[in-house]
Amino acid sequence: MGIQAENRRLPSAKLYMACLAAQMGSVLLGCALGWSGPALADMARSDSKPRLTDSAHDTDIKTWIGSSMTLGALFGGIIGGVCIEYFGRRRTLLYLGAPYTAGWLLMRFDSSFGQEVWLLIAGRVVTGSVPTFVAEISTPNIRGLLGMAFNLFGVVGILYMDILSLWLPWNWVAFGGIIPSVLLSLSMFFIPESPNWLMLKFGRCLRVVEALHQLRHPNSDIDQELDELEEQVLSIQSQKTSGFSIRLLSRQDVYKPLLIGILLCFFQQFSGTNAIQFYMTQIFIDSGSSMEPKYAVIVVNCSMFVATLIGSALVDRLGRKILLIVSGTGHTISLAVLGYYYYKNPGSDTGTTASPLTTLSSLLDPDVVTEVSKHPESSALPIICMAVFVSAYSIGYSPVIWIVITEICNTAYVGFITSTCSVFVWIFVFVVTKEFEDLARVAHKYGAYWMFAGICVLSTLFIFYLPETKGQSIDEIQKRFYPKVYKNRPSAPPDESHMRAI
Numbered sequence: 155m156g157i158q159a160e161n162r163r164l165p166s167a168k169l170y171m172a173c174l175a176a177q178m179g180s181v182l183l184g185c186a187l188g189w190s191g192p193a194l195a196d197m198a199r200s201d202s203k204p205r206l207t208d209s210a211h212d213t214d215i216k217t218w219i220g221s222s223m224t225l226g227a228l229f230g231g232i233i234g235g236v237c238i239e240y241f242g243r244r245r246t247l248l249y250l251g252a253p254y255t256a257g258w259l260l261m262r263f264d265s266s267f268g269q270e271v272w273l274l275i276a277g278r279v280v281t282g283s284v285p286t287f288v289a290e291i292s293t294p295n296i297r298g299l300l301g302m303a304f305n306l307f308g309v310v311g312i313l314y315m316d317i318l319s320l321w322l323p324w325n326w327v328a329f330g331g332i333i334p335s336v337l338l339s340l341s342m343f344f345i346p347e348s349p350n351w352l353m354l355k356f357g358r359c360l361r362v363v364e365a366l367h368q369l370r371h372p373n374s375d376i377d378q379e380l381d382e383l384e385e386q387v388l389s390i391q392s393q394k395t396s397g398f399s400i401r402l403l404s405r406q407d408v409y410k411p412l413l414i415g416i417l418l419c420f421f422q423q424f425s426g427t428n429a430i431q432f433y434m435t436q437i438f439i440d441s442g443s444s445m446e447p448k449y450a451v452i453v454v455n456c457s458m459f460v461a462t463l464i465g466s467a468l469v470d471r472l473g474r475k476i477l478l479i480v481s482g483t484g485h486t487i488s489l490a491v492l493g494y495y496y497y498k499n500p501g502s503d504t505g506t507t508a509s510p511l512t513t514l515s516s517l518l519d520p521d522v523v524t525e526v527s528k529h530p531e532s533s534a535l536p537i538i539c540m541a542v543f544v545s546a547y548s549i550g551y552s553p554v555i556w557i558v559i560t561e562i563c564n565t566a567y568v569g570f571i572t573s574t575c576s577v578f579v580w581i582f583v584f585v586v587t588k589e590f591e592d593l594a595r596v597a598h599k600y601g602a603y604w605m606f607a608g609i610c611v612l613s614t615l616f617i618f619y620l621p622e623t624k625g626q627s628i629d630e631i632q633k634r635f636y637p638k639v640y641k642n643r644p645s646a647p648p649d650e651s652h653m654r655a656i
Contacts, residue, residue, distance in 0.1 A: 185314060305462050485551070621634060
């Protein structure tokens with residue numbers, strides 16, 4: 155069945171253009187995430203206005219900036235689900251250019267945390283709308299490749315901010331984010347809406363046909379895809395209740411992808427990725443490396459880019475499960491070895507961790523004095539472990555999990571499910587980043603890393619039992635995952651009377 159879908163659905167050049175246009179949103183999200191670290195470190199310079207030092211007041215400001223990002227992301231996850239269902243996938247992305255541009259302009263002239271909250275809210279809308287839009291317009295044989303591009307372009311945005319910060323002060327770096335903001339709105343203006351969303355909102359009409367003709371090769375079987383989309387919508391409408399209710403959670407095509415999505419998000423965040431990335435600078439210092447952290451971070455982010463590129467080439471060949479299993483295995487090994495390193499070298503494990511922003515500030519400005527743990531001798535092992543971990547995360551857990559979540563979601567409830575999963579992601583992020591230092595103080599760093607390694611073992615076992623979705627159409631995935639919903643669904647033979655001009 156999956157092979158038949160591949161043969162009758164071929165992508166057009168417009169489809170690739172549409173995905174590239176949508177990925178400008180991914181670049182913007184990467185810019186929003188990548189701006190903070192270099193900017194706060196740069197604000198430690200004596201000539202920076204404002205200047206943030208290690209005083210209690212300034213440290214409190216840094217803490218608010220970090221926590222506001224998480225809170226902003228939580229609100230963005232909720233808003234994103236509403237926007238992509240009400241406005242559509244395309245218009246949501248088109249409208250996002252305006253708040254992003256306004257946010258970057260505000261950050262150019264004001265460093266207060268409020269502006270970054272709005273950037274992160276817009277960023278979380280992007281995380282819901284881009285994967286959904288790409289998954290719905292793609293053909294089964296390239297859906298994984300195009301879905302992986304979400305993470306790939308996100309890393310491009312982070313690297314873009316890192317490179318600009320090497321030469322420009324923090325407030326001028328904010329101007330760099332305006333370029334992809336404008337490109338997002340301009341490019342999405344010429345892109346068709348998702349046929350799935352159009353069919354759900356307007357039924358079998360000329361707009362759906364026109365969208366499919368733009369997104370599919372002339373040799374594709376458009377009529378067959380129209381029939382499948384209409385059958386899917388009729389099945390949804392025959393069982394869908396009006397608005398949200400607790401009864402909605404009793405539907406197999408709601409509670410099942412929701413539970414799977416939340417578990418995947420839990421395993422993604424409790425792999426320790428944010429603990430590793432947030433304390434990346436301290437790990438470099440513990441290793442005794444002579445490379446400046448700001449350059450080392452760029453090197454690690456480049457490895458993320460390469461790993462994501464490799465994953466993009468393999469996701470539609472090897473499948474989602476294999477990449478996730480490889481990713482989880484890489485996490486387990488690298489975290490276990492990193493924990494062993496700290497266990498055998500107690501001099502590098504003081505029970506407390508210096509903030510990477512504070513450490514980076516001391517490197518940028520000699521007037522800033524910090525205390526960091528000194529490792530007795532130089533070792534490349536922590537850097538190797540970190541590179542392996544980041545590469546494993548980028549090849550699987552970071553992008554593939556969101557591909558799987560959008561693929562297994564019913565079109566009618568994809569906004570609710572992805573936004574709920576997005577909210578849980580940022581709750582998990584807050585818990586990991588907020589409590590990691592306390593965990594390291596109580597259980598030592600080696601205990602914290604070994605705990606994450608144990609969770610990664612459980613996540614790999616969970617992935618092992620998930621069905622593969624590679625090479626299958628959305629309709630085929632729905633039938634396989636939710637047999638109770640699709641067992642008695644109504645058939646919808648082609649009918650010219652349904653071809654309304656809307």
